[in-house]
Amino acid sequence: MKRYQNLLMIIAVVALVALPLWMVQKPAPGPDGKTVEIFRGADDQAKDIIGRIAPGYQPWIKPLMEPPSGEIGSLLFALQAALGAGFIGYYLGMSVTRARMRRELTKEAQC
């Protein structure tokens, strides 16, 4: 069980991501003919709620710079994830090797 624990947990994460994609159906276009978007960002929806609660509210400052397109945005998000994952991979790889070398060292010492 312990051996497969990590594998099972990773499968569960994949399922948790895949299930909503399968469960949530795109609703039919509203009466105005506009298609309803699904899987928008939760912060966009929060913006809508603010608009409903305080219709007069205007953001008083704009972001310094915005990614010029969705593509550039996803580039930067991918970069962010790659930097993080790269470092974790490096550290784990180093740790695995170090643990193995320690084991071999103690084995030699016992000989």
Added chain:
Amino acid sequence: MHIMEGFLPVKHAIGWSVASAPFVAYGLYSINRRIKENPEQRMLLGVAAAFTFVLSALKMPSVTGSCSHPTGTGLGAILFGPAAMAPIGMVVLLFQAILLAHGGLTTLGANIFSMAIVGPFAATAIYRLAKAMKLSFGISVFLAASLADLLTYVTTSAQLALAFPDPAGGFAASFAKFAAVFAVTQIPLAISEGLLTVVVFNALARFNPQELKEMNVVTVREVQV
């Protein structure tokens, strides 16, 4: 998902920044002291930061039909204590606020408060509580990381509700609306974050038992099991 640039009234933006500043300052002080005392923990601190980087870049779909992302702060909070995560969370939030227009500089204080203060403090408290209740290492980590993630978004909802109380129902009605978007969306993501944190901790416990023992994260017995 963070509160976007300009979407907190000036007073709230300033208030949350003032509230977060001492935590960030103390966090920097505690990180410096720890690295000076244990320079070998520098790499592990990097792992905590890297994990937050990865997880907050992953926008995942949720059963509510919207997307959000986990925070990844639970891992570092369990390893280094909650204070250390305030400056680390700030770095991630700054990256996203400046380069991605995700979150914002005026809302940075509020976002630090939810993601890098409430989340990590919750993670540490829940981890200790779970350990005190003699729950297993894996379950303790899972509960700490996933509930910290969820509480981050509950905090975001509360912050927005404070800034935009419902004209009829006040704070409570407004909080219910924001929480319905943020907190409910977050539930499956929080579970994912909990699981991923346990995956990383399992690897650390296997290959870096010495470090975890020195940091008092696990007991000798748990590593040997």
